[in-house]
Amino acid sequence: MRYIDAGYAVALSVLTGYAALLWRRWRRLERVAAPPQKPPAR
Amino acid sequence: MSAGAATVPRWSTRSTRVVRALGAASVLSVAATVWLGLWVTPPDQTQGNLVRLVYVHPPIAWVALYLAFGIAAVSSALWLWPRTRSRFWDRLAAASVEVGTVFTALTLVTGSIWGRPTWGVWWAWDARLTSTALLLVLLLGYLAVRRIPADADARARRCAVVALVSAVDVPIVHFSVNWWHTLHQQAVITPDLSPTIHGAMAWTLLLGFVAFTLAFAWMLVVRYRVEVLAEHLEDNELDVALRERRSEGPRAAEPLPTGAGAGHDTTPLVTTPTP
Amino acid sequence: MWRDTVLMAGKDLRIELRSRVVLHQVAPVAALLLVLFAFALGPDRAPLVAAAPGLFWVAVLFASVLAVQRSFALENAEGARDALRLSGLDPAGVFLGKTAAVALQLVVLEVVLVAGVLLFYGSHIHSAGSIVVTGLAGTAGLAAAGTLYGALSSGLRVRETLLPFLFLPVAAPVLLAGTRAWQSAMGIAGSGPGAPWARLLVVFAVVYLALGVVVFGPLQEAQ
Numbered sequence: 299m300r301y302i303d304a305g306y307a308v309a310l311s312v313l314t315g316y317a318a319l320l321w322r323r324w325r326r327l328e329r330v331a332a333p334p335q336k337p338p339a340r
Numbered sequence: 341m342s343a344g345a346a347t348v349p350r351w352s353t354r355s356t357r358v359v360r361a362l363g364a365a366s367v368l369s370v371a372a373t374v375w376l377g378l379w380v381t382p383p384d385q386t387q388g389n390l391v392r393l394v395y396v397h398p399p400i401a402w403v404a405l406y407l408a409f410g411i412a413a414v415s416s417a418l419w420l421w422p423r424t425r426s427r428f429w430d431r432l433a434a435a436s437v438e439v440g441t442v443f444t445a446l447t448l449v450t451g452s453i454w455g456r457p458t459w460g461v462w463w464a465w466d467a468r469l470t471s472t473a474l475l476l477v478l479l480l481g482y483l484a485v486r487r488i489p490a491d492a493d494a495r496a497r498r499c500a501v502v503a504l505v506s507a508v509d510v511p512i513v514h515f516s517v518n519w520w521h522t523l524h525q526q527a528v529i530t531p532d533l534s535p536t537i538h539g540a541m542a543w544t545l546l547l548g549f550v551a552f553t554l555a556f557a558w559m560l561v562v563r564y565r566v567e568v569l570a571e572h573l574e575d576n577e578l579d580v581a582l583r584e585r586r587s588e589g590p591r592a593a594e595p596l597p598t599g600a601g602a603g604h605d606t607t608p609l610v611t612t613p614t615p
Numbered sequence: 616m617w618r619d620t621v622l623m624a625g626k627d628l629r630i631e632l633r634s635r636v637v638l639h640q641v642a643p644v645a646a647l648l649l650v651l652f653a654f655a656l657g658p659d660r661a662p663l664v665a666a667a668p669g670l671f672w673v674a675v676l677f678a679s680v681l682a683v684q685r686s687f688a689l690e691n692a693e694g695a696r697d698a699l700r701l702s703g704l705d706p707a708g709v710f711l712g713k714t715a716a717v718a719l720q721l722v723v724l725e726v727v728l729v730a731g732v733l734l735f736y737g738s739h740i741h742s743a744g745s746i747v748v749t750g751l752a753g754t755a756g757l758a759a760a761g762t763l764y765g766a767l768s769s770g771l772r773v774r775e776t777l778l779p780f781l782f783l784p785v786a787a788p789v790l791l792a793g794t795r796a797w798q799s800a801m802g803i804a805g806s807g808p809g810a811p812w813a814r815l816l817v818v819f820a821v822v823y824l825a826l827g828v829v830v831f832g833p834l835q836e837a838q
Binding site: 420502512516 | 830
Binding site: 304320324 | 454570
């Protein structure tokens with residue numbers, strides 16, 4: 299059963315991690331590309 | 341969806357709502373698959389609890405090998421063909437390759453984890469594993485070419501060629517490794533992992549396919565949007581940098597997003613001041 | 616297109632005849648590989664004979680990377696690339712010409728390597744025809760795929776590491792098929808029939824030659 303748990307854990311954490319990465323990148327790029335009144339956030 | 345030279349890329353609220361719904365649906369269906377797969381469904385007669393990875397590994401493999409790679413190959417071909425050329429296809433291909441790389445790597449890892457207790461080995465040189473491993477290398481090659489600084493058109497051309505060559509190569513590799521085993525005099529037969537699926541298992545498997553496809557779709561759309569935004573910033577970074585300079589006064593400007601630099605042997609036009 | 620092919624191949628081969636880079640540098644490296652394999656696999660002939668086809672094709676793969684890199688280094692000379700575009704040569708012809716030149720150089724190199732394998736490993740050839748056919752088909756495929764990727768990476772700063780990274784995975788089926796075919800042609804125990812592999816090599820060559828012809832033009836515009 300340990301193998302199965304490991305398999306699920308790896309799949310879920312990688313997918314969640316990548317999804318979070320994408321999400322953050324999207325948000326950050328939208329902020330930086332925003333109109334000039336807003337100073338870009340770090 | 342494509343951006344003009346100076347207009348900031350924007351998407352309609354409706355499409356963003358669809359994306360959000362897609363994200364929610366993926367999270368729910370994946371969670372449901374995990375719950376059903378790990379606890380609700382019965383263990384297999386031959387494989388016991390090891391069968392539970394069938395709800396995860398084949399769906400991920402399908403997404404990686406057929407969906408992501410297929411979209412990448414078709415988009416690249418459509419971009420390369422002059423009559424259908426549009427920035428959309430290049431960006432879609434790039435997004436699909438990146439997300440596909442993640443899924444391909446996961447296919448190999450979950451397959452290996454499944455294989456170890458089932459076959460006793462972490463790896464076997466059978467047709468599927470070998471061509472999947474090769475696909476991963478080919479996708480990494482695409483990503484490497486993508487990262488070479490160049491104007492969008494040149495980069496798109498190179499990447500499209502890599503995608504097409506890869507699309508042609510993977511089936512050839514699959515066939516040759518297959519023959520390798522069947523024609524070999526002391527044929528090595530790797531036991532097939534496919535268990536007999538029925539009842540609750542079948543439904544869970546179907547849900548698994550749907551869930552990971554939805555997850556892929558969400559990631560593809562977000563990655564596509566990231567690509568559009570990143571390209572927009574690359575095109576306008578000089579303007580952005582100047583705006584930042586003016587708005588922040590004597591303070592040093594924020595480091596520019598990566599993209600400025602030399603691909604061919606030229607010195608960069610803009611050097612970033614160290615903060 | 617064929618006229619341009621001959622023109623291009625002729626130019627590349629004439630440069631090689633005069634500079635002899637492939638002959639003096641690539642061939643010795645490939646031959647050196649055979650020697651190194653002998654160091655790696657031990658003084659006994661048996662493992663060497665058994666592995667000889669595979670070792671040969673690995674050496675050929677390695678040499679083809681070098682040959683392709685050389686082929687496109689020629690184009691990086693002062694203004695050569697612009698001159699090529701201005702010359703109005705059909706890009707398909709340029710591709711086929713360069714592929715032919717690389718293939719020819721590789722064939723010469725392979726003859727040397729085969730001699731090395733026969734002499735130093737003690738291999739025997741049972742079916743010379745099969746050796747020749749599969750050798751030519753495999754070389755054509757390698758040259759075609761290599762030239763295509765060589766064009767893609769030419770002029771880039773990362774070209775030296777990019778070309779092997781892109782090309783070698785694509786060349787893997789040639790390695791596999793070539794080895795199996797030569798195992799059968801060299802009468803090595805435990806090998807299956809060689810004919811399906813010969814067919815695969817021919818298909819590979821045809822596919823990549825066709826792909827190159829179609830795609831080389833759009834690729835050239837990226838430079």
